[in-house]
Amino acid sequence: MFSSSSYDRLGGRGRGRGFYSAARRGSGQGQRSAAPGTPRSPSPPTGPVFTTIRYSELEADQASSSDARITGVEDVASYNWLKANEPTIITPGKPPKWTPTARPTKLPEDNPNGTYYRDPNAAYFPSYPMEPVVRSIFEARPDFNAQEVEVFGCGSTFGNLLRFARNVETEKPFRFLVEVVGETVFLIRRENSPKEVIADIRGYGHSFPEANTTWDADLQSSETHQRIIRYQLGHLNTIIRFEADGYFAENVPAKKTYSSPANREVNEDLLVSALAGNTISAHTPKNSNSLKLVQGQGPIPQSTVFDLKTRSIKRKHYDTTISDQIPRLWIRQIPFFVLAYHDNGLFRSEEVTVRNIKPDVARWESDNKGDVRKLVDLIEKIADVVKATAGRKLEVQYRYGHGLELREQVEGVASVLPNDLAAKWADQGNRAETTGVALENRSVDGAVDFEHESIEKGVALDEKSVDSLDDDEYDWDKKEDYTACSLESCNYCGHCSY
Structure with a gap:
C-alpha cells in the first residue's frame, strides 16, 4: 500500500493533466488555439426572483452531529472524454497515472493562448452536460436505484454553496440551474456559454502535470477524467461529479475481481478506429443526440x-x-494531494511532495461542523423551493450583497436530461439498456468496483495560473450585444431563444 513518506521527494516525466486541462490532451501539448482578445460571452438572461436566501437564515444547529459530516463514500462510475469526431466517452474511465523521475526539470510556462474550458462537460456536450454522467452510471450499474439519490451535483456547484454557507464573502457571482427528476434534485453548473474559457493563463498548472503523469495505452486520446461518487452529506443521499488529476498505480489492488454489465474485451485497434471517426465500436444511447459510449477496461x-x-x-x-x-x-x-514548488519553472524532486490529506480533511470537518450543517440546511432550502415550483425547475444566482437568489428559469433552457434518460432515472433505472457497448462481438472482464475546479477561497499569488483561479472568476453582468456562443440553438444559456 502507498506510503506518503515514500513520495516526499519526486521529479517527473510523462504526460498527463492539470486543473483545467480538458483541451490539451493528445500528442504534444494538445493545445487548441484561441484568438487573442476574443470577448467573453454575455451573461445569460435571468428570470424573476422567487425568493432570496441570506446567510443569516442558515441554521447551524438544526440537526444532530451526524448531519455535520460525510459518511458512506462509494464510487459509482467514471468516464473519460476522448478526442473524436463526435462526442465520445469511454466508461469506466481512468485518470492519468503518476510517473515521476528524480531529476530536476525545467518546464515551459502554460500556453496563454490555449483554450481551457471552464466546464469540459458543457463544452463537449452542450445540449445535456449531465447526460454523460447519468449514462455512465447506468452503464456501470444497470439496476442503480436512482430514487435513493436526493441531491446530484458537481464539485463546482457544491463548492459555491459551501462558500456561501461558510460566509466566505466574494464579489465573484455564480449561477447554476436546479431541476427535480423523480426524487432527485439536480444542481447543474451554468457558465455564460457552454464553451466559456479561462483567458490569460500563466504559470505551470498544465505543463507540470503533462510532464509527470501518463495516460494508459488505451486512453492516449483522453481529454479529461470525470468521477462520480456517492455519500451521505449529513442525512442527504448525495452524488457528486468532479474531475480528477491522477492516480497512483501502485495503490491499485492487484488482481481485483470486478463485475460489469457484460464480459467484454477492448481491442485497441478498434478504439483507435472509433476515435478516427469510425464509430462502429461505440454504442450510441437511444435519443442521446450522438453521444458515443466506448467500453473501458x-x-x-x-x-x-x-x-x-x-x-x-x-x-x-x-x-x-x-x-x-x-x-x-x-x-x-x-x-492525496500533490504540491509542487518551482523556481521560475525549474521543478526539483525535493520540492514536490505527496501528502495523505485524509487526516487534514477529517480535522477540517470536525472543526467546521456548524458550516457543514449550514450547507445541509442550504441545500434543503433550495430543494424545498424547487419542489414547490411549477415545473420543478429554477435557477440559483449569487450576487455580492444580494444573497442567494432563487429565480424562475428563462424559456429556451434545456432540461437537465433528455426525455428517455429522465424517465429511466425517475423509474429507478429499471429500464436501463441491456445491450451496453457493442464492440464487434468481442468481450472482456470489465471493471466496475469503485471506491471514490473552483478554489475554495482566493489566495494572493505571484503568478496567474489556471490551477490558481476560482472557476467563477468572470463578469456575469457583461451585456455586450453578440452571440453567446458559436453553437446554433444549443439550448444551454437561453440566448438562442431571443
Whole structure:
C-alpha cells in the first residue's frame, strides 16, 4: 500500500493533466488555439426572483452531529472524454497515472493562448452536460436505484454553496440551474456559454502535470477524467461529479475481481478506429443526440486518486495552498494531494511532495461542523423551493450583497436530461439498456468496483495560473450585444431563444 513518506521527494516525466486541462490532451501539448482578445460571452438572461436566501437564515444547529459530516463514500462510475469526431466517452474511465523521475526539470510556462474550458462537460456536450454522467452510471450499474439519490451535483456547484454557507464573502457571482427528476434534485453548473474559457493563463498548472503523469495505452486520446461518487452529506443521499488529476498505480489492488454489465474485451485497434471517426465500436444511447459510449477496461478506486497544484517557491514559507484546498478536497473526498514548488519553472524532486490529506480533511470537518450543517440546511432550502415550483425547475444566482437568489428559469433552457434518460432515472433505472457497448462481438472482464475546479477561497499569488483561479472568476453582468456562443440553438444559456 502507498506510503506518503515514500513520495516526499519526486521529479517527473510523462504526460498527463492539470486543473483545467480538458483541451490539451493528445500528442504534444494538445493545445487548441484561441484568438487573442476574443470577448467573453454575455451573461445569460435571468428570470424573476422567487425568493432570496441570506446567510443569516442558515441554521447551524438544526440537526444532530451526524448531519455535520460525510459518511458512506462509494464510487459509482467514471468516464473519460476522448478526442473524436463526435462526442465520445469511454466508461469506466481512468485518470492519468503518476510517473515521476528524480531529476530536476525545467518546464515551459502554460500556453496563454490555449483554450481551457471552464466546464469540459458543457463544452463537449452542450445540449445535456449531465447526460454523460447519468449514462455512465447506468452503464456501470444497470439496476442503480436512482430514487435513493436526493441531491446530484458537481464539485463546482457544491463548492459555491459551501462558500456561501461558510460566509466566505466574494464579489465573484455564480449561477447554476436546479431541476427535480423523480426524487432527485439536480444542481447543474451554468457558465455564460457552454464553451466559456479561462483567458490569460500563466504559470505551470498544465505543463507540470503533462510532464509527470501518463495516460494508459488505451486512453492516449483522453481529454479529461470525470468521477462520480456517492455519500451521505449529513442525512442527504448525495452524488457528486468532479474531475480528477491522477492516480497512483501502485495503490491499485492487484488482481481485483470486478463485475460489469457484460464480459467484454477492448481491442485497441478498434478504439483507435472509433476515435478516427469510425464509430462502429461505440454504442450510441437511444435519443442521446450522438453521444458515443466506448467500453473501458476497468475503474480506478478512489483510494488511489490525487489532486495536484503548482506554486512558486517564492511563496513557500507563507503558502496557504493546502489549507485553502481542504474544503474542496472534502467535497470530492480525494485522499492525496500533490504540491509542487518551482523556481521560475525549474521543478526539483525535493520540492514536490505527496501528502495523505485524509487526516487534514477529517480535522477540517470536525472543526467546521456548524458550516457543514449550514450547507445541509442550504441545500434543503433550495430543494424545498424547487419542489414547490411549477415545473420543478429554477435557477440559483449569487450576487455580492444580494444573497442567494432563487429565480424562475428563462424559456429556451434545456432540461437537465433528455426525455428517455429522465424517465429511466425517475423509474429507478429499471429500464436501463441491456445491450451496453457493442464492440464487434468481442468481450472482456470489465471493471466496475469503485471506491471514490473552483478554489475554495482566493489566495494572493505571484503568478496567474489556471490551477490558481476560482472557476467563477468572470463578469456575469457583461451585456455586450453578440452571440453567446458559436453553437446554433444549443439550448444551454437561453440566448438562442431571443
